[in-house]
Amino acid sequence: MxxxxxxxxxxxxxxxxxxxxxxxxxxxxxxxxxxxxxxxxxxxxxxxxxxxxxxxxxxxxxxxxxxxxxxxxxxxxxxxxxxxxxxxxxxxxxxxxxxxxxxxxxxxxxxxxxxxxxxxxxGMADSPQAKTGIKVISIEDIRWGRRDIKTVQLLYPSMGKMMAKKAGADDAWMVEDGHVTEGTSNNAYIVKNGRIITRQLSHDILHGITRAAVLRFAAEAQMEVEERPFTIDEAKAADEAFFTSASAFVMPVVEIDEAAIGTGKPGPVATRLREIYLEESRKTAI
Structure with a gap:
């Protein structure tokens, strides 16, 4: 049809x-x-x-x-x-x-x-990947400077997805001046000692709608959030990692550049945030 x-x-x-x-x-x-x-x-x-x-x-x-x-x-x-x-x-x-x-x-x-x-x-809310987590690689961020504008200039993010696929991974996190900016089509986060760390809003990243909702729900759940840049080494040493997007909601990341993050399985913070996001978003859907 x-x-x-x-x-x-x-x-x-x-x-x-x-x-x-x-x-x-x-x-x-x-x-x-x-x-x-x-x-x-x-x-x-x-x-x-x-x-x-x-x-x-x-x-x-x-x-x-x-x-x-x-x-x-x-x-x-x-x-x-x-x-x-x-x-x-x-x-x-x-x-x-x-x-x-x-x-x-x-x-x-x-x-x-x-x-x-x-x-x-x-069944997108019950994604199998949310239960197993995904693998990402790191790549250089060479996009234009106004990433806060959601333009159709998606060639490099598409290339990043293909780089990840070729490396046997699911996605790529982009790095500029030593720090992670964002994923190819999502906002990136790590969790260390219970604290959620994600890059602050600026021209460097997209101002994610799901990001805003998830951070609001995290604050309401009394989770600690720190908005600052983080490095790939920090991500590898983190207890958890995840990304957010409109299509994937909250997606655990269990490996970066072939290094397992935490236990190598979806962590409790990402898992709980996904549950909260889906529950609260369904309440306000129109």
Whole structure:
């Protein structure tokens, strides 16, 4: 059964969905995106994703394609039309189609392109990897300086995923000036003596929506959190490690650069945070 996708005001079978070859998202990676998780047919933290989308658009001076209310209605319509129970909704906004290729931004009369589609992931809350943990490698972080903007410039993160796969691992943590920035598509954490350590917000990392929720839940559970950079050596010597993302929630990391972290199995802090996140997020899903 073909998915129904959304392209600039139309709901279409994916086989009929097209955008112009002159769209700046295609030619210049001139666009931003968001991924909102769906559990039990409901959207997780939609408001947070909407706020971050608005910030990304503002930082790049891209026009807002529609209101938050319209955006929510589109999300819900796609969930309904595609009968998504568990999965994700991918949203991409580009600067649009100026009519020809040009490095200069087009004028205000060019409307942004809005594309959205669903991905069904049955049982994503019960991921087997969450029970076994994943392995990561470390790689140099050579991305541009504004990682806080969720752009579609994903070539290097994709290359990082492939480097990890080639090394027999699941993902890569990127390192700059001796310290971990983040994973290829997630925020990174270690746990030492019960204290959760993760890099502070700045232009160096994405301001994760799941990150914000998890740190809030950790504080409510009276867990100690320290926001600062950490090194790969610190990660190897940690009691636990994990990452957070909209699609993986809280995912334990049990090995980095072939060195076991802690016991080499998912630890109690990451396991408990995943339980809390799923429980609390389901309560507020819409």
């Amino acid at each position: 073909s998915r129904i996708v959304y392209v600039n005001g139309q709901y279409l079978p994916e086989s009929e969905a097209t955008i112009s070859i002159f769209d700046r998202g295609f030619l210049m990676a001139d666009g931003v995106y968001e991924v909102t998780s769906v559990l039990d047919g409901k959207l997780l933290d939609f408001a947070g994703h909407s706020v971050r989308l608005a910030r990304s658009l503002k930082e790049l001076d891209i026009a807002t394609p529609c209101s938050d209310e319209e955006l929510l209605a589109i999300h819900r319509e796609l969930v309904t039309r595609n009968e998504v129970v568990d999965g994700m909704i991918y949203l991409q906004v580009t600067r649009g189609n100026p009519g020809d290729r040009d490095f200069a931004f087009p004028g205000a009369d060019v409307k942004p392109t809005l594309v959205m589609f669903t991905q069904s992931k049955p």
